[in-house]
C-alpha cells in the first residue's frame with residue numbers, strides 16, 4: 001500500500017449554492033431570480049421541479065453546519081442569493097437578507113469552518129433580466145454594486161471570495177444551448193454574455209483591491225479535458241477547441257489580457273462578432289489571488305463539420321459513467337491542471353467542485369453509495385499526482401455537501417455526501433461521507 005500524503009494545511013471542504021439548497025424563495029423579502037422564472041416554464045426542468053423549498057437550508061442551516069462539523073471540513077463553499085440582498089438587483093438592500101447570511105456565517109465561524117463565498121452562482125435577480133440581464137452592460141455595474149455591498153458588510157468575517165461560478169454555464173449553457181436560465185439559443189448573445197461576465201469579474205476584483213478588503217479573491221471556472229479521437233489534425237484541432245472553449249476562453253482574458261486568437265478566428269468564421277469596448281480587456285486583466293477549478297468529466301472528440309459551434313462530436317469510448325451519464329475520467333483532472341499551470345503559472349488553485357452523481361437511496365438507514373466513494377478516491381489520487389508534479393493546489397471542495405436541486409435535472413440527480421429526503425427534509429450521511437471524514441482526519445489517501 002502507498003500513502004498519498006496531502007500538505008499539512010490542505011483545505012478540505014464541501015460546496016453548495018444558494019438556489020440549489022436554500023428554498024424560502026419568497027421569504028423575508030427575497031426577490032425573484034431568473035431560475036425562479038425559468039423553473040416555472042413548463043418543460044424546462046425535470047418534472048417541473050424548482051427551488052421554492054429545495055433542502056430548506058434557509059431554515060435548517062444550523063443542522064447542516066452540524067453535519068459539516070462532524071464531517072471535519074476546514075472550509076465551506078457557499079453562494080449568496082443576489083435577490084435576497086437586492087430584491088430588485090440594485091437600489092434598496094434587504095436587511096433580512098443580510099441578517100440571514102450574518103447568522104449563517106457566524107455559525108460557520110463558531111464551528112471553526114472557513115467560509116468561501118461565491119457571489120454569483122447563476123441566480124440573477126429577475127428585475128435585472130427584465131432589463132436585458134447579462135446581455136445589457138448595465139448589469140456589470142449592478143453586480144459590482146452587489147459585490148461592494150457584500151465586501152463591506154462581511155469585512156473581517158468572509159475572507160475568501162469568488163466572483164463567478166462557471167461562467168461557461170452562465171454564458172453558453174444558458175444562452176447557446178438554452179438548457180439553463182434564461183434559456184436563449186443564440187451564439188452571439190452567449191459570446192456577448194461571456195464577455196460581460198468577464199468584465200464584471202475584473203471590475204469586481206478592482207473594487208475589492210480599492211476597498212483594501214482583507215483576504216483573497218478569485219473565480220471558479222468549470223473545465224473539461226478533451227482528447228482527440230485520432231492523431232488526424234482535424235481531430236487534434238477540434239479537441240483543442242473543446243478545451244479552449246472552457247479553459248482559455250475564460251482564463252486567457254484574466255491572466256493574459258486577451259482572448260485566445262485561434263478561438264476568436266473560429267467564432268468569427270461562424271459569424272460571431274467580438275463586441276469588446278475600449279478598456280474592457282484591461283478591466284478584465286486584474287491579478288487574482290486564486291483560481292477555483294470545477295472538474296467533473298472529460299471526453300474524446302472527433303471532427304464533424306457543422307455538428308455544433310465547435311464542429312466536434314463526443315465519441316462514447318466505453319468509459320464507465322455516473323448516474324447522470326458523464327464519463328468517469330479522473331486522469332482528465334491531472335491533464336487539465338497541468339495544462340493550466342503550464343499556461344498560467346503557479347497560481348494557487350482550489351478544486352472548488354468535484355463530485356459524482358449517484359442516486360442511491362437509504363436502505364435501513366444506510367446509503368451505500370460506493371460509486372461516489374470510488375469516484376472520489378480516483379480523483380483525489382489524480383489530485384495528489386498534480387501536487388507531486390508542482391501544481392499549486394491548496395484545497396479541495398467536494399460537490400456537494402448534500403443532495404440538492406441539480407438545475408434542469410431538478411431533484412432527480414443526487415451529488416450529495418448527505419442524502420436529503422425532500423418530502424421530510426431528513427438528512428442521512430452516506431457511506432461516502434464517512435470515507436471523506438476519514439480522509440480529512442488522516443489528510444492522506446492510501447492506495
Ligand SMILES: CCOCCOc1ccc(-c2cn(C[C@@H]3NC[C@@H](O)[C@H]3O)nn2)cc1
Pocket residue numbers: 017020165166169173177179222294296353399406407
Ligand atoms: C447540451 C450540451 O451540453 C454540453 C455540456 O453541458 C453541460 C451541462 C452541465 C454542466 C455542469 C453541471 N455541473 C454541476 C454544477 N456545477 C455547479 C453546481 O451548481 C453543480 O450543480 N457542472 N458542470 C456542464 C456542461
